[in-house]
Amino acid sequence: MVLENEHNMSARIASMIDTDKVHKALYSDPDIFEEELDKIFNNNWIWVAHESEIADAGSYRTAMIGRQPVIVCRDMEGQIHVLQNRCRHRGATVCESQAGKVRAFTCPYHGWSYGLNGALRALPRPEEYESILDKKDFGLIEIRHETYQGMIFATFKKDQESLDSFLGGAKKWIDLFMKQGGGYPVKTLGRQQFRFRGNWKIQLENTTDAYHFPVVHRSFISSLDDQTATVFDFLDDEGFVEDLGNGHSVMVMIPDLVDLEANLEAPIPERFAPLAAELAKQGLDDLQVRKLVRAAGGTGFNLNLFPNIACSMAFFRMLAPISVNETEIHHIAIGGTGAPDAYNQQRLRLHEHFQGPMGFGTPDDGEAWERVQRGSMAGKDGWIMVNRGMSRLRPSPDGNVMGAVCSETGMRAAYQQYKKQMIV
């Protein structure tokens, strides 16, 4: 039974999450949303940027951890820092651009100036602070961060377990995902950003939802050549969803594309024939061409990392909660550092084809998600079913729980982790 008017938030939330279903109020209750910002977003490893986005000394990106603005930057020695975006004088943000390159962050209000390591370096007219302010105590506040395979995560939680152990079983899949540089280190190629009118968990679920693909993305599938359309017709094949622990899961849609360095002798798909010809023309040997061509379309899986980032086939998907019924999404294209232009251009065009606010896929996803949010207002009571595939689970080779590719195994994994953190 759902404890509607229960004052104890933990007990109320516990009553809203079963193994096979979750209550619709999780999408629409503003009190629950406030609780999530604290218990989920302030108490986890939150992905903030990819190292290639701040490749040079002095480069930065701004990001959000829940509602808290942060700066991810690289100092002059090449060290990465994640800093609270708040001047230590009277609290203005010191940086408002999404990304850029600077020598210092200078607060626009009274001109306090901070180095890229956060240290307060100078302030105008220091006389009035004589013997009452020590600059070394007033640097931008640094937030703990760790990286894995170029992915930068930060956390406000002092005793948070190491990133390594948090990622756990997901690391193997991150390693596989990073092969799509085609032999070159993965770098980001740009971000598409947009918002939809719906709760963030609707997006979290969607990254591990293969069931919707042939329905929602029918118009995308029609836009593919026959050979590629067959590859995307995966619901009856050998794919699976595996619970990787800590709320993470992987959904393998195209098993043949799990390892992009395997099977290099396979015939080159029709749609990549022009790319292969172009790369060969530029003098790349056959093996290099095959490696790039196989990596060009991305991997055959979505890795959903709890709570805010996914390695989704060929791109990073980041979510940021704005309010209980609004979510910001970034679709971040990736390619290879130093890879041939033709390769990165191919990756960009494929990304634009499906992703982003004008892609052939995302607008239809967005429409479905907004419908879920509107539907969540129907009736006083109601459940979101996530029981698909529960009667046919099996152990994976790694000893995890796995189910069919179109099962809701990944959603259950995420919601059990969510419950664990929300009821403490």
Next chain:
Amino acid sequence: MDNMNQLDKSLVEVTAFLNREADMLDYKEYDEWLKLWSDTGLYIVPIAHGEENYKDMLNLAYDDAAMRKLRIQRLQSGHAMSAKTAKITIRTLSRIRILDESDDIINVRCAYCLFENKSGQIRHFPANLRFKLRRDNGTLKIEEKIVELMNSDTHLATIAYLF
């Protein structure tokens, strides 16, 4: 028009052409719209503004002839859930200015806004448009259309039409 100078004549011609282009999109005459394009034409909705090399950047749309055709097919298919919600769109153009004109190429820019009714809420998308038009056997063809949306780095998900 006899006493008009060449630039004025071109402006009249270009204005009529751009109005027709927008009208075709509002009234969903997509097959006719495709014929306004040169075979090498590019339709680009960039994220960053004022750049030269959109080929090497991530955009919202970067359509050559083949992609334009696919995009139109998607809108006409009836299978794109998002396209069904955008029944009526209204485009307005103004501030049309010819930047330069050579024998066969005219560069134009103008102010633009698209309005749509999205679930009872009117949304609007202001943008600067840049066109490169080619004179081709007495008619104009679009060689390049660049749509610089005012909020290209933040706007909403379900855009189910062309700007």
